[in-house]
Amino acid sequence: MENLRVLKLPFIDWIWTTRGYVVLDPPRSPASTFARLDPLLKTSGTEYEVDGNTLTYRKENPAAQDRLATFTKGTLKVVEEKGQSRLRYRLTSPALLLVFLAPLLFLAFAQATIVISELERPTEAEKAAAKAKKEKDAEKDKEPQQLNVIDQMLGAPAPETLEEKKQREKQEGEEEEEGTHSPKAAYVFAGIFAALFCFGRWLEPWLVRKRFRKALNQSAEPELTDRGQEPEAQFHS
Numbered sequence: 001m002e003n004l005r006v007l008k009l010p011f012i013d014w015i016w017t018t019r020g021y022v023v024l025d026p027p028r029s030p031a032s033t034f035a036r037l038d039p040l041l042k043t044s045g046t047e048y049e050v051d052g053n054t055l056t057y058r059k060e061n062p063a064a065q066d067r068l069a070t071f072t073k074g075t076l077k078v079v080e081e082k083g084q085s086r087l088r089y090r091l092t093s094p095a096l097l098l099v100f101l102a103p104l105l106f107l108a109f110a111q112a113t114i115v116i117s118e119l120e121r122p123t124e125a126e127k128a129a130a131k132a133k134k135e136k137d138a139e140k141d142k143e144p145q146q147l148n149v150i151d152q153m154l155g156a157p158a159p160e161t162l163e164e165k166k167q168r169e170k171q172e173g174e175e176e177e178e179g180t181h182s183p184k185a186a187y188v189f190a191g192i193f194a195a196l197f198c199f200g201r202w203l204e205p206w207l208v209r210k211r212f213r214k215a216l217n218q219s220a221e222p223e224l225t226d227r228g229q230e231p232e233a234q235f236h237s
Contacts, residue, residue, distance in 0.1 A: 016097035018071070018205040019090050022212045027085030030054075030078040036216050037076070040068060053078045067211050070095055070204045087216065091208065096200060102193035110183035110190070117181040 030053040041048050043066045048057035055076040062069035071091035079088050
């Protein structure tokens, strides 16, 4: 998943991209803001680079306990907008894209199953021949004889009556007509993944914004090294 390149396509990139901002109150410098976010980014498989007021990160094989594992790439920027100091972010999630595509894949499986079932369905001539054979066999059927006394004493099962035989054959015919090629399972999985996407598309952006706000509102100010001589770009891994 980490190698999946997410395309930048207008109007549909909302599927795998979340955008938003967190108000910095009180206003903070980019260095102070990114220092508070450092614990979120110092995780296994995460690399990030700071350039002025912009932080860019990327993740490879993020751990399950990584609080930003869903969004493997992102850009954070400290800006002044509408008289407020804000941390504006744009994060991308290949996981959301895959969950969005999963229902489409299962719907394709369902359509393929329907086509295969139609191809394997018997023709009208075959149905007529099978029906004629079944009627001919039915004419030969007779009510089975009752068990003799000895068999009854030994507990042998009673022979199947014509009515029971007809019911069994009818049930077997219905099961055979339904066949093994059913699109129901594909439709069920498509619905499950569609529900997962809708829930995740709402939940994950809410969680990441909550985590940013919590990290920025920590009471203790992280220490910054060489504040007066901050390099133009920093790279961490």
